[in-house]
Amino acid sequence: MAEGAGAFGGAGGARTPRTVAxxxxxxxxxxxxxxxxxxxxxxxxxxxxxxxxxxxxxxxxxxxxxxxxxxxxxxxxxxxxxxxxxxxxxxxxxxxxxxxxxxxxxxxxxxxxxxxxxxxxxxxxxxxxxxxxxxxxxxxxxxxxxxxxxxxxxxxxxxxxxxxxxxxxxxxxxxxxxxxxxxxxxxxxxxxxVPAPGTLHATRDGAVLRLAGDADLATRTAFELAVREPGLTAIDLTGLAFLDAHCARELVRLGAAASAFDAAAGSGGAGVALECTPAQARLLRLCGMRQPGHLVVRGEG
CATH class of the missing domain: 3.40.50.300 (P-loop containing nucleotide triphosphate hydrolases)
Incomplete structure (x- = not known):
């Protein structure tokens, strides 16, 4: 089931519908x-x-x-x-x-x-x-x-x-x-x-970026531009139908860069949290994710 909660948005009350593949x-x-x-x-x-x-x-x-x-x-x-x-x-x-x-x-x-x-x-x-x-x-x-x-x-x-x-x-x-x-x-x-298969839909709600559709060869440029936006504290990947290894590695690189910056600045920042499915979490770890605290695993698949 597609769902969202916690730091990524509450479950109760009227709200804008969440977009998923x-x-x-x-x-x-x-x-x-x-x-x-x-x-x-x-x-x-x-x-x-x-x-x-x-x-x-x-x-x-x-x-x-x-x-x-x-x-x-x-x-x-x-x-x-x-x-x-x-x-x-x-x-x-x-x-x-x-x-x-x-x-x-x-x-x-x-x-x-x-x-x-x-x-x-x-x-x-x-x-x-x-x-x-x-x-x-x-x-x-x-x-x-x-x-x-x-x-x-x-x-x-x-x-x-x-x-x-x-x-x-x-x-x-x-x-x-x-x-x-x-x-x-x-x-x-x-x-x-998402109204068209094979596309990427990105919406920003404050400091949270929500992605839906496909993150692959055809949408890599749009994906990279979206995840590199300044000021993000969380990226919700659970609406994606497909996340390829290139896009996963881009998230790993961003996470490593953020951690290195925090360490150099002595800020102890939490970096960007990634809400993902179990399958996406496995892919991110295979691609070198070394900050398990950055992963918030939810749902199926």
Missing amino acids: VERLGPGDHACLPFDRSEGRWALRAAFAAAGLARGERVLLFPGAGTDVSRTLERLDAHGVPALQAAADGRLDIVRTTPGCDPVRGFDPVARTDYWANAADDARTRGFTGLRAAGDMACVAEAGADAAALTSYELGLTPLLAKLGFTGLCEYDRHAFPPDVLDAVVGAHPLTV
Whole structure:
């Protein structure tokens, strides 16, 4: 599960959603994808589905009532997901209905929430390790949901998904919702996902730098510029889907330089703390990290 706490940000109260790579979403996560009808959304859907299939979860995709199922499976297959086989054996389902959304009866958040609870129970009963679902939320606009009802629904969904161990990704078309409504519903999610695969997303919150996406050959320059910004006390790496050895060594070099400066100045400074996953911590140690106190290891992977 993607999460943040301690020196890197509290867990309670209203806050700006944390951005993570879609591959980092795990059981209990509730994320939002605001999109602009680009092909990149299919790559994100494919990565989301592939991660669930690899975990042994049942995957439900709600691409919209007018979607052609065969075409959807073909598009997922083109991104490397064994969609045809997964659909044939019941691990993947392309759902064309829109639970809790009806142009005549309107938006029914209770019916929609009940649907998710029943689907999660059904997945467990059928022997899956869990459930994940991604869906186009245009149906709620078509059902006439107002901003207050939609925001309340999304806020209530977060603790439910955490309780069920259910991974949810809500897709909001920027062209289907007024900007103020979109801002409200995005803010009701604890997480957003990086909008394009293979990119790096860097945000700074005071002295804390949060990274999401990929830190690799294609994004090295942006990565190096971000981590070298002055005044940082912490760098959160847990939103990254991939951290290559070059970028890991850059962090090691920065840590060694900071420690040498502190020693020369006699300041005893704490340097820059790195919040990372266990796999990232192992890579950093293999690349020569010698300041274990600088690593704050959280989560999975």
